[in-house]
Amino acid sequence: MKKLMLATAMMLALASGAQAELLGGLNWDATGATVLSLDPTVPTGNQVNNLPCIICGANQPLQPTGFGFNWFGNQGNETTLAYFSTSVVPQGPGSLGLDQYGGDSSGYAIGDGSIFKAALLGSLGFSVGIDVNQTNANSPQTLESFWFLNYSTKTVLAVYSPGPGGTTIDDINNGTGFPDWTLSGFTLAGISPGDVVGFYARITGANDGPDSFFIVPTQVPGPVVGALLPSMAAGLGLLGFSYLRRRRAA
Numbered sequence: 072m073k074k075l076m077l078a079t080a081m082m083l084a085l086a087s088g089a090q091a092e093l094l095g096g097l098n099w100d101a102t103g104a105t106v107l108s109l110d111p112t113v114p115t116g117n118q119v120n121n122l123p124c125i126i127c128g129a130n131q132p133l134q135p136t137g138f139g140f141n142w143f144g145n146q147g148n149e150t151t152l153a154y155f156s157t158s159v160v161p162q163g164p165g166s167l168g169l170d171q172y173g174g175d176s177s178g179y180a181i182g183d184g185s186i187f188k189a190a191l192l193g194s195l196g197f198s199v200g201i202d203v204n205q206t207n208a209n210s211p212q213t214l215e216s217f218w219f220l221n222y223s224t225k226t227v228l229a230v231y232s233p234g235p236g237g238t239t240i241d242d243i244n245n246g247t248g249f250p251d252w253t254l255s256g257f258t259l260a261g262i263s264p265g266d267v268v269g270f271y272a273r274i275t276g277a278n279d280g281p282d283s284f285f286i287v288p289t290q291v292p293g294p295v296v297g298a299l300l301p302s303m304a305a306g307l308g309l310l311g312f313s314y315l316r317r318r319r320a321a
Contacts, residue, residue: 092218092227094271095172097157099220107217107256109231113200113244122200123190125156127272127283127314138186139179143282151215152277156270156284158187178222178267181259187268187286188259194289195259199270200250202283203242210283211241215273219257223266229256237275250285 086129088097092099127201134140139158153170157177179187205211215237219229231254245250274286 092230094218094220095170097172097225099218099227101224101230102225105219105229105256105258107219107229107231107254109233109238109240110253110255111240111243111251112253113250122285122287123187125199125284125286126154127202127285132140135190139177153244153271153273154271159188160206175222175267178269180267181262182264188287190286191259192288197257198287198289199254199257200255200285200287201240201252201284202249203240203251203280205242208289209216211239211278212277213237213275214240214252215275216271217284218255218271219271220269220271221262221266222269223263228262228268237273243259250283250287253287259316 091100114164123135126141126142126143127134137160139160141154141157142161143152143154146244155170155172155177156179158179159173179185179189199217201214203212213236214231216230216232218227218232220226221228240252259268271285274282
């Protein structure tokens with residue numbers, strides 16, 4: 072009930088047009104921002120299947136070529152961590168520092184032909200999967216807030232900010248590159264194709280290896296669906312052939 076009240080209060084504050092946030096030393100206008108939802112569900116797909124990581128640890132194995140990300144520098148026992156994403160391919164851990172805004176040029180282009188748009192597999196909507204790493208079941212971390220930002224206009228497009236105390240997020244789906252939680256409500260609809268976007272995350276109580284944030288398209292084609300396509304096509308061909316034979320017989 073308390074979390075529902077906090078979420079409602081946040082929604083009303085955003086709707087009032089009075090909400091602004093100081094992130095990376097800049098004021099971002101949150102007027103009309105979408106309120107994101109956080110669920111303890113494992114999204115379809117994982118980073119092992121080449122879902123792009125926007126803020127992640129150095130041990131992520133299959134980042135798509137050319138898709139920039141920020142190295143999440145946590146090595147454990149960090150009180151507070153806050154990171155911007157970046158479209159710049161990093162050279163090593165700490166390439167973009169704690170709470171450091173890299174400027175408009177560090178945002179993801181979203182126009183046709185961009186690597187970000189391609190990662191969405193034709194959809195405008197997407198979610199963000201969170202891979203949590205913790206020392207044990209008794210020490211979950213806390214997601215204080217997560218922001219979807221338009222770097223070009225300095226506006227907040229969507230936000231998860233439950234208020235004081237944040238939301239504890241524990242390790243549900245153990246394994247590097249396998250998200251445990253899902254943030255939903257992201258869309259590119261209504262954003263100018265020439266703008267660039269980015270993300271910002273705050274976590275407290277980080278007690279193990281780096282947590283990671285992945286882009287998850289609204290629909291991720293699975294191997295089962297791909298395997299079924301040839302047999303479906305063959306089946307449809309047989310149906311068509313049978314129909315023609317019946318017509319000729321008539």
